Amino acid sequence: MGETTDIKTVVADLLHRGDSKQLDAVLEPLHPADIADLFEYLENVDKVRLLKRLGNERAAEVLTAVDEHSGQALLELLTDDEVISLLEEMPSDDAVDLISSLPPEKSRQIGALLSSAERARLGGLLAFEEDTAGGIMEVEKAAVRATATIRDAIELVRKLADDIENLQNVFVVDHAGMLIGSIPVLDLLLHEPLEKVTDVMQERPISVPVTMDQEAVASLFGKYDVFSLPVVDAAGRLVGRITVDDIIDVMEEEASEDIARIAGTDEEEFGEKSALRISRARMPWLVVAMVGEIVNAMNMSRYEVSIQTMVTLAFFVPLVIGIAGTTGMQAAVVVVREIAVGQGSAGRVWKRVLREFEVTLINGLVLGTILFGIVTAWRHEPGLGLFLWSTLLAVTVIAAFLGATVPIALHRLRIDPAISMGPFISVTSDIVGLMVYMTFANYYLSLIR
């Protein structure tokens, strides 16, 4: 970290002094990802100078390594021609991501200026949904025909090694381009040059349909511990491949998405700098929370007389709905997470709902008893303690039920259950909690009056 800070000062200084020779010497041993870190500290004019000094190939690698927000900002500083020559050096998936991240007009403008070769390379990819296998795959791949030998495969690898990063497998296709096998690059070292690829390949390898959701693709990588998977179209033709480094990005994205939803915001917010845009990401959830709480206020107002009779009742409203909200969230988040990581087969999930009941009964009993003790000691009214004890138990069980079943129901309806977490579940639990509380409170008052 300290080192980066030093290098950043050195680089900024060399850029200002225009000492290209010294600059090249400093940059040469750096990994593109480390050069990408420098950009954070540079002024715009220096950023452009640095990119140009790096040359197209290196600059493209660096651009691939900066985060999306910064990459977008960098491209804005370049001319269209400069952008296009950088895109040509990038793997197809990164190039397409970058084009997609640009503002629509800019993106169209760049698209129109692409060479026909580039359009052929990238055009197909731009058509896929961003969060599907097609959206994250790259079209660069190594494929040989079924008639090829190990030597042919090795020669292909040698030819492609400079242009394709992270080549893990040579795929085998038939005359129609259908994927029929896969050979790990390492295996090319284990066989005789004249052996036929069909004799050593893994037949019917695991492959990914181009339309598969990226989260499902990530699960496949996790399940089978593979580093690269071929992507096929509806007919089974090999169209690209996905490497595990992209899966790491997908996992980070999906975790951010889930976490954002629980917190009541949008994953777009992470790394976002505009206060207005952040505000917009959070506003819907805050409005949900406020509408819910206005419903609560109206519900409470229906019990105005009861509260007037016994103001003490109002003191415990935050407690009951707070515990209800926490309980609902605990149940919801666990169920959603288990669905997300694929531990959510139907049978298991219903078992989970049942288990929520058990868990909440235990917790409700324990918490209720503590509460009974504290309230009785504090207000000297065992009746009030008993009322709170039973209310807490009822409210938490209901909240846990809501928290566990709503995500399952959404999942069945093929709606991403993560949407239900955060404010939605806690507000629903709040409302139901308050209704139960007030009903119980009224009954309690009728008993002691």
Added chain:
Amino acid sequence: MGETTDIKTVVADLLHRGDSKQLDAVLEPLHPADIADLFEYLENVDKVRLLKRLGNERAAEVLTAVDEHSGQALLELLTDDEVISLLEEMPSDDAVDLISSLPPEKSRQIGALLSSAERARLGGLLAFEEDTAGGIMEVEKAAVRATATIRDAIELVRKLADDIENLQNVFVVDHAGMLIGSIPVLDLLLHEPLEKVTDVMQERPISVPVTMDQEAVASLFGKYDVFSLPVVDAAGRLVGRITVDDIIDVMEEEASEDIARIAGTDEEEFGEKSALRISRARMPWLVVAMVGEIVNAMNMSRYEVSIQTMVTLAFFVPLVIGIAGTTGMQAAVVVVREIAVGQGSAGRVWKRVLREFEVTLINGLVLGTILFGIVTAWRHEPGLGLFLWSTLLAVTVIAAFLGATVPIALHRLRIDPAISMGPFISVTSDIVGLMVYMTFANYYLSLIR
């Protein structure tokens, strides 16, 4: 999915009938991870039969693919000798994980029965903290001396290919075992057999110290887009390697941990079946929530007279603390996530706190204005609306400030800021929110009286 269900019935049936030949034919084409899925549906006696039928090597692969809870349960069904012969077939990192997951007595028992060769292989690993590079690395690796040629490296790969999974690099070490270089397996195809490894290797490759936290290791993989990294001891000697498939597990684990913390539970809960243990994971957070809300009840009781005077005041308590809690959570979760994914360099984080102020001012103004409108229309008291408008603004700004600064402070104190999310932040926001609300309410009452 449907297919798995069918195979499961077929396998269970063949196990019952003892038709080994047919069983082998069904199992043969299955990936170990798919066989692992079958275990979920089998009875204990069938699980043991199936494991034995697979033979040690295959059974070990399957055992590596089942989740921790199931793996543990499976081992309990086997004799110590059977467990030991399975461990011998497993990569060192998986073997150690499995031993560590056993109950302490069982784990000690197995440890004592290991052969001296196995103890030499696994003993060192057992000493490392579970969530460090040492805890997730495997000791199996391919390393050649600096004097070796490409041919030597290829021969080593051929020798090890059967025993080491996911061999990505051949590492180069000096006479003292210090890591001095790395050669991707693919590069072995690109060079002449008689070239020296030192002429083609990548010098001073990125490496991981054995004590590095697994989350930091995962960041390195994400940053440099690598598939395997060497692990070195304090002196720089090569001691093992980490492959990206293990990093995927780490990321899933860390995401689960963060999500669990936000929800107010423990990541141990995911996949857990015992209601008692789940209850224990959630209880601390519920107690935190309850203690906080009891503080709130006591605070409200200090304003008993004011509430008695104007019961309406009580109606908006859930609203104000609900919005405060949501706002605090939004700020906390975003800051924690940005720290976690490494967007949290010091300068940026303080900018973030400043931005929280802006965002919350915007949101507070918008929500306050909506609330003012609704309340004035409903209760016909513009004064009440104005009081709520100003309270909401003050409370949300304070909650956002707490939400953003508490995680940063914890991070500075080297405490995992994720611990502050969930109930902790929302309860703190609740308490502060209620205090502000009641103070403002008292002032408002003094004005209208």
